[in-house]
Structures are given as structure tokens and as C-alpha cells.
Amino acid sequence: MRQLILAADLGATKILTAVLDSSGRILIQEKSPTPYDQEPVKVLEQICASLLGLQQQVGQEGDRVMGAAAAVPGPLSFPAAVMLDSPNLGWKEVPVRDIMTEGLGMPVIVEKDTNMAALGAYYFGSTPFSPNLIYITVSTGVGGGLILDGRLYRGQAGGAGEIGHMVVERNGPVCGCGRRGCLEAVAAGRVLARRVEQMRAGGWGADMDLGPGPWGARELGEAARRGDRAALAVVRETTQFLGQAIANLVNLFNPQLVVLGGSVAQGWRDLISSSLDEQVRSLAFPLNARDLRIEFTDLGEAIGLLGCLAAVLHKERGPGIN
Amino acid sequence: MRQLILAADLGATKILTAVLDSSGRILIQEKSPTPYDQEPVKVLEQICASLLGLQQQVGQEGDRVMGAAAAVPGPLSFPAAVMLDSPNLGWKEVPVRDIMTEGLGMPVIVEKDTNMAALGAYYFGSTPFSPNLIYITVSTGVGGGLILDGRLYRGQAGGAGEIGHMVVERNGPVCGCGRRGCLEAVAAGRVLARRVEQMRAGGWGADMDLGPGPWGARELGEAARRGDRAALAVVRETTQFLGQAIANLVNLFNPQLVVLGGSVAQGWRDLISSSLDEQVRSLAFPLNARDLRIEFTDLGEAIGLLGCLAAVLHKERGPGIN
Numbered sequence: 001m002r003q004l005i006l007a008a009d010l011g012a013t014k015i016l017t018a019v020l021d022s023s024g025r026i027l028i029q030e031k032s033p034t035p036y037d038q039e040p041v042k043v044l045e046q047i048c049a050s051l052l053g054l055q056q057q058v059g060q061e062g063d064r065v066m067g068a069a070a071a072v073p074g075p076l077s078f079p080a081a082v083m084l085d086s087p088n089l090g091w092k093e094v095p096v097r098d099i100m101t102e103g104l105g106m107p108v109i110v111e112k113d114t115n116m117a118a119l120g121a122y123y124f125g126s127t128p129f130s131p132n133l134i135y136i137t138v139s140t141g142v143g144g145g146l147i148l149d150g151r152l153y154r155g156q157a158g159g160a161g162e163i164g165h166m167v168v169e170r171n172g173p174v175c176g177c178g179r180r181g182c183l184e185a186v187a188a189g190r191v192l193a194r195r196v197e198q199m200r201a202g203g204w205g206a207d208m209d210l211g212p213g214p215w216g217a218r219e220l221g222e223a224a225r226r227g228d229r230a231a232l233a234v235v236r237e238t239t240q241f242l243g244q245a246i247a248n249l250v251n252l253f254n255p256q257l258v259v260l261g262g263s264v265a266q267g268w269r270d271l272i273s274s275s276l277d278e279q280v281r282s283l284a285f286p287l288n289a290r291d292l293r294i295e296f297t298d299l300g301e302a303i304g305l306l307g308c309l310a311a312v313l314h315k316e317r318g319p320g321i322n
Numbered sequence: 323m324r325q326l327i328l329a330a331d332l333g334a335t336k337i338l339t340a341v342l343d344s345s346g347r348i349l350i351q352e353k354s355p356t357p358y359d360q361e362p363v364k365v366l367e368q369i370c371a372s373l374l375g376l377q378q379q380v381g382q383e384g385d386r387v388m389g390a391a392a393a394v395p396g397p398l399s400f401p402a403a404v405m406l407d408s409p410n411l412g413w414k415e416v417p418v419r420d421i422m423t424e425g426l427g428m429p430v431i432v433e434k435d436t437n438m439a440a441l442g443a444y445y446f447g448s449t450p451f452s453p454n455l456i457y458i459t460v461s462t463g464v465g466g467g468l469i470l471d472g473r474l475y476r477g478q479a480g481g482a483g484e485i486g487h488m489v490v491e492r493n494g495p496v497c498g499c500g501r502r503g504c505l506e507a508v509a510a511g512r513v514l515a516r517r518v519e520q521m522r523a524g525g526w527g528a529d530m531d532l533g534p535g536p537w538g539a540r541e542l543g544e545a546a547r548r549g550d551r552a553a554l555a556v557v558r559e560t561t562q563f564l565g566q567a568i569a570n571l572v573n574l575f576n577p578q579l580v581v582l583g584g585s586v587a588q589g590w591r592d593l594i595s596s597s598l599d600e601q602v603r604s605l606a607f608p609l610n611a612r613d614l615r616i617e618f619t620d621l622g623e624a625i626g627l628l629g630c631l632a633a634v635l636h637k638e639r640g641p642g643i644n
Contacts, residue, residue: 075609084609132478146574148470155576156454159610162573167566167605170491179569179605244489247501251484252468252574254477283489283501287397287406288481 006068007308012088017050048103069109069308071116078158081110116307118145121259123310130257139262142184199230217264243279250284261297328373328390329630334410339372370425391431391630393438400480403432438629440467443581445632452579461584464506521552539586565601572606583619
């Protein structure tokens with residue numbers, strides 16, 4: 001008898017829905033762009049319809065559905081799993097769990113996307129079950145999830161892990177959150193184009209052969225690999241900001257493992273991994289860096305779905321899982 | 323029958339030894355300056371002798387000693403409780419627990435001083451049992467202790483909670499740890515005198531009536547209360563650095579409670595508490611700041627001793643207590 005899990009990952013650009021078995025195998029998956037012209041309730045209902053459709057396609061006699069889970073952007077108020085005011089989606093006060101539980105006809109575990117990814121890395125990453133693990137996504141934005149003493153750590157209301165909103169440059173550029181100099185304001189994918197412009201204005205990159213833009217992480221990475229000075233400078237500076245932020249986290253959390261994911265981190269892995277590792281080790285306390293590993297996840301975009309699976313399989317594990 | 327606890331707090335300037343009962347009452351206490359001309363083993367043996375002497379003085383027929391605990395400066399390697407390389411004491415590789423266990427003839431719980439203070443605040447503070455509590459000491463240095471989901475959080479090797487070594491000013495002044503711009507390098511008691519000099523050099527404080535120095539937190543606080551501009555500027559800037567650091571922590575940990583202790587924080591409480599509160603709330607995420615309390619501890623210098631008591635009383639509580 002197969003045990004099936006329904007999993008959904010709602011991102012700012014795409015929606016993934018899938019049916020997995022309890023071993024972590026994705027039996028069937030669907031990907032679609034995130035619609036911005038529809039009501040949140042409609043979008044969530046479509047996710048539910050997709051999940052039920054996939055279940056029908058892949059289902060066999062005797063299958064049992066163990067549960068369902070969804071990863072969604074924060075801030076997500078815990079324990080009610082209400083999406084408060086998502087700057088990425090433009091959603092406000094959306095009771096995601098209630099809507100999806102109704103749509104699927106079964107209880108749904110809803111968790112912040114970065115927390116689900118942290119669970120995915122903890123259970124299915126290349127160094128699984130590291131009791132203290134910090135997951136960092138560097139993508140359009142910068143976010144994080146914390147596994148502490150073997151459990152997902154959410155803080156009092158679900159707001160923990162906002163790694164992107166640690167100030168790394170005092171009086172630096174204004175962030176989407178309103179503060180200045182947050183990690184997200186200097187190292188996220190969405191600020192790369194502006195930073196290239198600044199480099200060019202500062203006299204870097206006269207030899208630049210980037211097109212007219214807008215440039216994303218991929219274009220910048222390619223230019224850096226070709227030796228473009230402005231692109232290299234942006235990559236180097238981003239690595240410095242990330243290194244400083246990760247060293248702060250290592251000094252605060254003393255983790256065994258830091259896992260990097262997200263399109264910018266993964267796309268630049270060959271460009272940044274060794275210098276990032278070096279910087280963190282030079283900036284962190286010797287005791288804290290002693291047995292530290294810094295990894296780039298190999299789970300790709302499935303990390304959130306695998307986190308959903310883990311959340312269903314391990315929901316009995318106390319405050320870690322709602 | 324009274325239950326007695328032997329408790330010691332070894333600081334960079336003074337040593338406190340005490341016998342407490344299980345309700346948290348300090349029955350007898352001794353205070354002495356920390357000797358710098360003696361071997362670590364000797365100092366620890368004197369602490370043990372003091373504790374046994376106090377127990378003899380206060381002991382009555384039928385008393386039972388429940389246990390002993392000591393708060394000592396970090397970095398302290400967990401679980402062996404070896405003090406690795408204390409910059410404050412100048413000690414290296416000192417197996418504190420082994421030495422004290424031998425000296426007292428009973429098992430001794432040894433914990434980093436800031437962690438013990440966090441336990442003291444958690445069990446005996448004015449808002450006890452806040453599941454997620456960050457203790458911050460601003461004294462000669464800046465340190466921290468973390469209670470997360472109701473348990474002391476140490477990280478993999480005991481290095482967690484190094485709040486003083488979060489970078490708050492990129493490329494700022496060099497810190498004792500070798501990095502630049504750590505919170506400790508801009509907000510600790512030991513850098514106040516240098517900062518006053520800088521203010522004066524920058525044209526502030528022409529009206530300054532501080533003596534020739536060196537100025538500590540007390541002298542600066544008094545000058546600020548008299549309206550001295552340089553002193554006020556240093557206090558204001560310190561508050562800004564602390565506010566930025568605490569907002570970072572609130573975004574990372576989403577705690578119910580932040581507790582401030584240490585001679586600088588407590589000495590300046592009237593000068594900084596309202597603006598610190600305001601700044602943290604303006605910089606932290608709304609969800610994270612919603613039910614946040616920021617308190618200055620009322621436990622004074624007993625906070626570490628009360629943490630020792632808590633460590634003995636609650637040592638069965640899993641990974642929180644060694």
C-alpha cells in the first residue's frame with residue numbers, strides 16, 4: 001500500500017503542485033506561473049484542484065493519502081497560518097490553511113516557504129539530521145529557516161528566521177521593509193540590476209558586454225565568468241555581504257550546517273562557494289566555525305515539496321510542526 | 323528540611339559565591355575581586371573553598387545540598403565545559419567543571435555566564451517563563467543568552483548567543499575578536515572612553531565638564547543627565563547601535579521578551595529605555611514586534627546566581643542543562 005502526500009509550493013513567480021510517496025519520490029508534478037490577476041481564494045482553490053487532479057492521475061487501488069501540506073510566502077502568523085501581508089504576492093490577511101483545508105477536504109499543514117525548505121534540507125539534504133541547521137535562500141528576496149536542536153524554530157508568532165532583514169550595511173540602501181541596509185536590500189536578486197548601474201556609474205565595467213538589461217543573476221553570472229569587471233565586482237560584493245551575514249548567524253546559532261538555496265545562490269555556486277566559505281570562517285568565532293559545514297542544496301526547486309512531505313511525516317514532533 | 327544550592331559567578335572583575343535555598347532566596351553571599359596574579363586552578367579552588375565555607379556558616383541540622391553550579395566567562399566548549407580561551411580572564415583550556423567537581427566533591431553544572439543569566443531571567447525575572455527570551459548584557463563587553471521554545475539554546479558546541487559579535491557597522495572599529503564593527507566594538511563599556519575622545523575631536527563637547535578620564539558608563543551617564551553634549555551623543559549613538567542589533571535579533575528570533583542587563587544597560591536605563599524601545603519597534607517587522615516586551619532586569623548582580631539555582635533545579639529538562 002502506497003502512502004501518498006499532496007504538496008504545494010506557492011512562490012512569487014511559480015506554483016508547484018505534486019504528489020509524493022513517503023520515501024520522498026515525486027510521483028507526479030505540475031508547474032504553473034503564479035497568477036497576479038486573481039483573488040487569493042481563487043488561486044488557492046486552483047492549487048487544491050491541481051492537487052486533487054494529480055492524485056487522480058497517479059492514484060492506484062489501495063493508495064492511502066497521509067496528508068497534505070503547502071509552502072507559502074510569509075509573513076505567516078502562527079499557529080493560525082494566516083498570510084498577513086505578503087509583499088511578494090500582494091496578498092493581505094489570507095487564511096491560507098482554512099481555505100485549503102476546505103478545498104482539499106482534509107487538514108492541510110501550512111508553513112512559511114523558507115521554513116518548509118529548511119525542513120526539506122534537514123530531512124532530505126546531503127547532510128541530513130544536522131540538529132542545528134540554517135537554511136538561507138538568496139533569490140528575488142533573501143529569507144531563512146531555522147532548525148534548532150532538531151526542531152523547526154518559529155518564534156512566538158511565526159516571525160522567526162527573517163535573515164534577509166538583518167542590517168548588514170548601516171545607512172545602506174532602503175529595503176522593501178522600510179529599513180536601510182538589510183541583507184535583502186544589498187544581496188537579493190531584485191537589486192542586482194541597480195547595483196550594476198551603480199558599478200558602471202562608478203567607472204567599473206567600461207569593458208562591460210552585458211546587454212541593455214534588465215540583468216538578473218543568470219546574466220550577471222555569465223558576464224562574471226567571461227571576466228566582466230562590473231559583474232565580477234557585484235558578485236564579489238554580494239559574497240562579502242552574504243559572508244558577513246552568515247558569520248553573524250554562525251556566531252549567534254553555532255550551527256553544524258548552513259544550507260544555501262535560491263536562484264541567485266545556486267546559479268552562482270561555482271563563482272562564490274569557496275570565497276564565501278573562506279570569509280565565514282575568517283569572521284566567525286573559532287569555536288563556532290570548528291565543525292561548521294556550508295553547503296549549496298542539491299534539492300533544487302523540489303526542496304519546498306520535500307519540506308511539505310517532511311511536515312506531514314513528522315507532524316507529531318511537537319512545536320516544530322503545526 | 324531546607325534544600326541548599328551552592329552557586330558561583332566568576333566575572334572579569336569580581337567573584338560572587340553564595341548559598342541559596344530552592345525558593346531563590348540568597349542565604350549567604352561573598353564577593354571578592356577577581357585575582358589576576360593566580361593560576362586558574364587556584365582561583366577555582368578558592369571559589370570552591372568559599373562555597374564550602376559559606377555552606378558551613380549557614381548550614382543547619384537536616385539541610386540537604388541539592389547541587390552546585392557556576393557561571394563563568396566564555397567561550398565554553400559544550401558538553402565538557404572547558405573554558406577555551408577567555409579574552410577577559412586570560413585563561414586558556416581550563417577544564418572548569420572537572421576542577422570544581424573535584425574541589426567541591428560533588429558534580430558541578432558549569433555554564434557560560436550569559437547563559438546562566440538568561441536562565442535567571444527566564445525563571446526569576448519580572449516576566450518569567452517567556453518561552454522565547456533573549457538576554458543581552460551590556461557591560462565591559464556585550465554578550466547574550468538565548469532561551470528558545472523554553473530551553474537554553476547553546477548550538478552545537480556551546481558557542482551560540484554571541485550577540486556582541488554581530489557586525490552592526492561594516493568596516494567599523496576593530497573588535498577584540500579581530501573583526502570590524504561588532505556590536506561589542508561600538509557599544510561596550512570598554513570602548514566608551516575612546517568614543518568620547520572621538521566626539522571631542524569631532525567638535526562635540528566643547529562644553530564638556532567630564533574630568534580627565536578615564537570615563538566609564540557611570541561618569542558618562544551622569545554627564546548626559548547634566549546635559550553634556552558629547553556624553554549625550556555617545557549615549558544616543560550607543561542606543562542606536564543597540565536598537566539596530568536588537569531589531570535584527572527580533573527579526574531572527576521573534577521572541578516574547580528581550581531582557582537587558584549589565585552595568586552599562588542598567589546604569590543608563592533612565593536615559594535609554596524609551597528610545598531603545600521605540601527604535602526596536604520602528605525597525606522590527608510588525609509581526610515580530612507585535613507582542614514583544616523589552617525589559618531591564620531587576621535582578622541586579624544576583625542574576626547569574628539565580629541562573630545557577632535554576633540550572634540545578636531544572637537539570638532534568640533535557641538539552642537545555644548539561
